[in-house]
Amino acid sequence: MDCSVYTLFSLLQKSCRRGLESNALDAAFQLDAEYAKPWTRSRGGAMWSILRRIAAEDISLANPDAGEFVEVQWRFWQKQVESLMRARSEPHRLFTVTAVLYLCRSPKSRITDHAVIAINKERMQEIISEWRENPRPLVLPPYVYDGIHCSGPKKTEAEFIFTENAALKPKADIIDPYFQQITSALNFH
Numbered sequence: 001m002d003c004s005v006y007t008l009f010s011l012l013q014k015s016c017r018r019g020l021e022s023n024a025l026d027a028a029f030q031l032d033a034e035y036a037k038p039w040t041r042s043r044g045g046a047m048w049s050i051l052r053r054i055a056a057e058d059i060s061l062a063n064p065d066a067g068e069f070v071e072v073q074w075r076f077w078q079k080q081v082e083s084l085m086r087a088r089s090e091p092h093r094l095f096t097v098t099a100v101l102y103l104c105r106s107p108k109s110r111i112t113d114h115a116v117i118a119i120n121k122e123r124m125q126e127i128i129s130e131w132r133e134n135p136r137p138l139v140l141p142p143y144v145y146d147g148i149h150c151s152g153p154k155k156t157e158a159e160f161i162f163t164e165n166a167a168l169k170p171k172a173d174i175i176d177p178y179f180q181q182i183t184s185a186l187n188f189h
Contacts, residue, residue, distance in 0.1 A: 005031070009050050016051075016103040017058045028100045032093060047096070048074045054103050062109035066102070073099040143167070158186060 008027045015024035031047040051074070055066035073095040080092035117123055145152030148160045155163070165179060 005046070009046070012047070012050055012100075013054055013058070016054045016100065017108065019104050019108075021101060021104045024100050024104050025097060028096050029093070032096045048077065048099075051099050051103065057113045058108050058110060059103065059106045060109045060112040062107040062111075066106050069102055070099050073102075158182075 008030050012024055012027035012031065015021075015027060028047065048070075051070050052067060055070045059066040077092050077095040077099075080095065117127070142152075144150055146160060146163075147153050147155040148157070161179075161182060
């Protein structure tokens with residue numbers, strides 16, 4: 001993986017936030033790995049800072065024990081890193097993986113982050129101003145881009161007819177002789 005450390009930090013936090021264990025573990029493995037020679041505690045220390053931040057920012061009151069759990073895993077990790085310098089084994093990864101899995105599986109709440117924003121009146125005003133100056137366009141779902149009426153993967157008219165008919169929810173229990181006529185003409189039965 002050819003990512004900057006900051007990209008990996010972002011991947012780690014956003015993946016934990018979304019409960020995407022595999023992505024979070026990949027990022028943590030890269031950050032915890034010996035891919036940068038010589039191996040340094042500072043890179044791992046920064047990773048643990050991100051894990052503590054996740055406990056406070058993304059989990060918060062939904063699991064108040066998360067910060068303490070991560071702190072304990074970090075202390076165990078530090079002890080193993082000290083022996084790693086001598087032994088060249090990788091038992092420290094156990095604590096990294098345990099912390100990441102715990103954070104991914106913990107219930108989430110961003111109440112603390114939201115409170116930090118809400119109590120800072122200056123920051124709130126900046127956010128409001130930014131929103132008013134840069135309104136976001138309506139985010140349209142992918143099915144709007146049907147390749148017939150809007151850009152998107154090009155479809156034939158027949159594909160469009162079948163796709164849109166299949167998408168009807170709830171579908172009325174009405175005999176549609178015209179759809180049957182189209183289907184017959186296309187040799188579908």
